[in-house]
Amino acid sequence: MKLTTFLALLLCTYSTLSFAETKIYRWVDSQGKTHFADTAPPGTPQITVENKNLVSNQEPVDTHQAQAAKKNKQDLEKVKKEAVKYQAEIVYPQDDTAIRSNEGTLEINVKTTPEKESTQLLQLYLDGQALGSPQISPTIRALNVDRGTHQVQAHLIGEDGQVLATTQIVTVHLQRISIK
Structure with missing residues (x-):
């Protein structure tokens, strides 16, 4: 064999x-x-x-030169991102709005200018405390919120965890049926 x-x-x-x-x-x-x-x-x-099927060895790339080129590219991308000034605002609900939700659900719509990238996230804050994990969607739902007056705010977070923009604080009044 x-x-x-x-x-x-x-x-x-x-x-x-x-x-x-x-x-x-x-x-x-x-x-x-x-x-x-x-x-x-x-x-x-x-x-x-001539035999065109022969492959010759390429000269080895200088790793120092390759690293410097990579760093320059990263620096350029960082400068581009820093040059963009994001703005964020809560478009719904408006300030001092009363919302009736017996389930305690608040739906917050955030608009960013310019439009956020897919790698950027929105973090909702309810009464100054981060609520849940950062979201991709511009519509964020807060579930099982207690009735009463609350302050809502959102932060636009870059892929490096840096806050790129902060919305205005919006006051909402959540109305739920309470059984006595």
Whole structure:
């Protein structure tokens, strides 16, 4: 079994090398057509063809140079992000709005200018405390909020955790049925 595998590999290697040694001839016949073949009429010159299938080793990249280029790219991206000044505002509910929700659900809609990127998140604050985890959606729901007056605010957070913009504080009055 091993001998047949070895012979098959040897045959494949030999056949590949024989293709590399093939001679090619070019001639033009009496009708003006150009022909190429591995055999030719007598007196036809042989042409040489460069082997384009060879791959040469590339020079190694200087790691210091590559790291410097990567750092420059990161610095440029950071400058671009810092140059953008985001603004955020709560568009719903408006300040001093009374909302009736027996389930205690507050739905907050935040608008950012310019529009936030997919890597940026919105964190809702209820009465100065972060509520839940940061969200991708501009519509944030606060669940099971106690009845009464609350102050709502949202922060736009960049992918590095930095606060990019803060909304105004909106006062809402949540009305829920209470059973006595």
